[in-house]
Amino acid sequence: MMLLLMTRLPAAAVAVVLLLVHRVTAHDGVLIVAAIVYTTGSLTVLTALPRLQLSPLAWLVDCAAVLALVAASEDWRSPFYVLMLTALVLPSTGLAFRRALGWGIAFALAYLGVAVYTELDANTLESTIRLETIATHLMVPLVVVVALAYATDVLERLRDERLRSERFAVESERQRIAWELHDSAKQRVHAAHLVLSALQGQVSGAQAQLVGHALGELRAAGADMDTSVAELRTPLEGRPVQRLLEERAAELGPVSEAEITVHGALGELPAHVAAHVYRIGAEALTNAVRHGAARHVDVILARNATSATIEVRDDGRGLATTRRPGSNGLRSMRARADTIGAALSIGPGPDGSGTSVVLSLSTDPEARSSQT
């Protein structure tokens, strides 16, 4: 859209100036007004309704309008020629390369039709200079389309490549952390547990209680590490969040009474954001089923142009008033939300019963980078 603004405004200015300094037709005044109305009108509508920027019907209307302007100027060497080319910006950047080329050819043929309608005749075709001019005029739309479509294609590939390497970086980092947790930290915990447990038979009374407590903590630490390692090793592989949550729901389904439904989708998110969003959702889901004794759990995913929200709502017994010993689920959810600059709210459901966990994050890259 930026590109369209940057090309259409100067092109319209050129057309208006040409019409002002040079008498083209008997109704130049009307043409100037038409050019200004068309330019401002088309840009306003396309800016207000971003959906139209991707609509072939809108492109068609746009192309028809510029061709009509050319026809109204009564000459195919029209002051509107450059303005006409700007109608190719959206199709060239919105379509795949081959389709864009097809669109360009169709457009060039339509322009040829307009040229024939205005004054292209046998005379023109006999003169070499004029023949060359019409050929150039016909080729320019194709060149514009090819150049834009090629650039768009390259940009898209670069973006995919960046996403892929981002995902890979996240994935290999996770593997490394999992490996370190398992290979080193957990071995130390085992060693500490073993050494301490050797004391167990040798102390009594309060001391034995202390040792027992420490051993319990070490076992819990080992279990926490196992959970983290398993979590770190679950590869997300760039699959959409709703698929992953559905899989998680299917895993939880058989071991609980709860009926879990996943609605909606989040669309594409950067890999590390998707990973955190999934972990938060999965943790909320697990809490609802394990500790909330929920019968129904709804996971609602929604995405609009600037933000994504995920809500996990259950009809269980609500939030515990006291902290469960050894629970750090909520804390880790908040830490994850902070990491991706998202807002997390945990509270009772809309009707005061159950629990509702809502995570909302801005998907506007500029807004996000200013937050972090």
Add this chain to the structure above:
Amino acid sequence: MIRILIVDDHPAMRAGLTAVLRAEPGFVPLDAATSDKDLWPTLNRTRPDVVVLDYHLPGDDGVVLCRAIKRRLPAPAVLLYSAYADAALTIPARLAGADGVVSKSVPANELYDAIRRVARGERVLPPLSRELLDDAGNRLDADELPILGMTLEGTPLLEIAATLGVEPAQIAHRIDRMIKRLKVEIPAPRAAR
């Protein structure tokens, strides 16, 4: 007096085990090895009664090393000492001739007990379950199943060879292959794809 050799790649685990075993009357922890590289010289030098062998080691894993240790004459008792997957180790450990499998999460007195029992020639192995056998059956060839069955029942190698009418060396080779197939996968950091 039970002379014990520790094989573990993590220094904290080696130090902890040595300290704990030294504190227990009747146990003599010998030198500790870190992997397949220094295991053999240490084993030759110390000639232990019991080897407490970590499963997950750099290079050959504990099951493979266990099989190699048990081929020696006279062979020490081998106790596989693993941080995870005890159930999954059951069948490979039996195939490799391990005398016991103990989880690293058990308290010291259970470890003492297991060491004493394997030193007396007893077995300290987790029970076989239907699922484990089914899973192993799915991962092995049909003609390997009789070897698996007989090995799990404790039939000596020569007898298995005689029953199946093949060379003992061939059976030993098949068992090596079966151990490889039943390898307990530890998710290692994946190499760059």
